[in-house]
Structure formats: structure tokens, C-alpha cells
Amino acid sequence: MEAINIHEAKTRLSQLVARAAEGEGFIIAKAGKPMARVTAIDSPAAGQHKRLGFLAGQFQVxxxxxRMGQEEIAKMFGG
Incomplete structure (x- = not known):
């Protein structure tokens, strides 16, 4: 995530908000120290990615x- 100086963030606020809305978050820093993280409202929380069910309906188990390969596995273990 890119860190942006607070002065630059004030100057380019509309551009940065547009980038955040597209999913590209950034950090606002003051004197190199991170102060705030800016992300889109509908983005997942940090460290949490919505992955469950992302392939729903794409294939059938x-x-x-x-029981697939049961005979081969049994042979490998002397069964």
C-alpha cells in the first residue's frame, strides 16, 4: 500500500479518492509516520479477503x- 504525505494528499485528494474507490487503498503519512489508511467503503477489512464461495457453480465435486484412487493407495501401503 502506497504512503502519501499529508500535504500531497490535500493537493491530490480527488485523484486519491477516485483510486481508493477503484480498490487501490493508500496510507496518509505525516513526517513519514503513517496516520490513516484510506480504502473503499466496500473493501474487506485488513487481513480479511472474501474468498469463500468465489467459485460457486463453476465445477461439481x-x-x-x-474414494477416488482407493485401490492405488491401498497398493502403495501394502493393502
Whole structure:
């Protein structure tokens, strides 16, 4: 995440807000010290990515999935 000096952020506020709205967050810093993080309202919280169900309906897991390759595995372990 890019750090922007507070003076530069005041000068380019509309550009920076537009970037944040597109999903590109940034940090506002004062004298090199991070002061605030700016992100889009609908972006996930830091460290939390919405991943569950992102492939819903894209493929089907076969009913015999837990038994696939059962014979080969048994042979490998002397069964």
C-alpha cells in the first residue's frame, strides 16, 4: 500500500479518492509516520479477503471423491 504525505494528499485528494474507490487503498503519512489508511467503503477489512464461495457453480465435486484412487493407495501401503 502506497504512503502519501499529508500535504500531497490535500493537493491530490480527488485523484486519491477516485483510486481508493477503484480498490487501490493508500496510507496518509505525516513526517513519514503513517496516520490513516484510506480504502473503499466496500473493501474487506485488513487481513480479511472474501474468498469463500468465489467459485460457486463453476465445477461439481464427484460423489465418489473421497474414494477416488482407493485401490492405488491401498497398493502403495501394502493393502
Amino acid at each position: 464427484p460423489n465418489e471423491f473421497d
